[in-house]
Amino acid sequence: MAGRTANPARRRYNVRFVAAMTAYAAITFGAVWTLRQAPPEADVLRFALAVAPAIPLLGVIWAVGAYLVEETDEFRRATFAQALLWGLGATLAFTTVWGFLEELGGAPRFPLYLVFCVFAVAMGAAHLVIRWRYR
C-alpha cells in the first residue's frame, strides 16, 4: 500500500504495521506452542496466552487510526479512508452473509479470529483499486 513517495506519516504507518505483524507472528507461535506443549494450570494464564495474539492486531487498528490523524496530505487521507470504509463494509457483508449461512444453512463454522484477516485483505484490495482509479 506504500506510495512511491512515502511521507513521514506513511513511513510511520508502514513501520508500525510491519512491527505489529512481526509481533503477531512471534506471539501467535509462542502462545500456540505453549498452550499445546505445556498448558498452564491456572485459567487466568491460559486466557492471557489465548488473548495475546490479538494484542498486536489491536495495535494495527490503532495504527490505522493514527495514520488518519497524522497524514497531512488530504488526498492520501481521503483515499485511505475510502479504502477503510470499503474494507469495513466488505467485512460486515461477508460475516453477515456467512453468519446466516452458518446458522440456517449448515455452512461450516467460520473462526472469528479470521475476521481481521478478511478485513485486511478487503481493505488492501480496495486501496489498490482506489489508487488505480485516481491514477
Next chain:
Amino acid sequence: MMNRLKVLRAERNWSQADLAERLDVSRQSVNAIETGKYDPSLPLAFKIADVFGLTIEEIFVRGEEGA
C-alpha cells in the same frame, strides 16, 4: 470542478512533482486535483492560489470536467 492547473504549471515550466513539493503534498494529489478527480479542501485551494500568486477563482472554475 474545472481548473487551470495544467496550463499554469506549463507557464512556469513546473512538473507535477515540482508543484507537489511547493504544496507539500504527493504528486498523486496534484495529478488527482489537476484531472478534476479530486476537489481540494478550501485550505489546500488557498495554498494552491498562493503558490501561483492568483485567487482561487482564477484557478478553479465551476463545472464538471477537468480542463
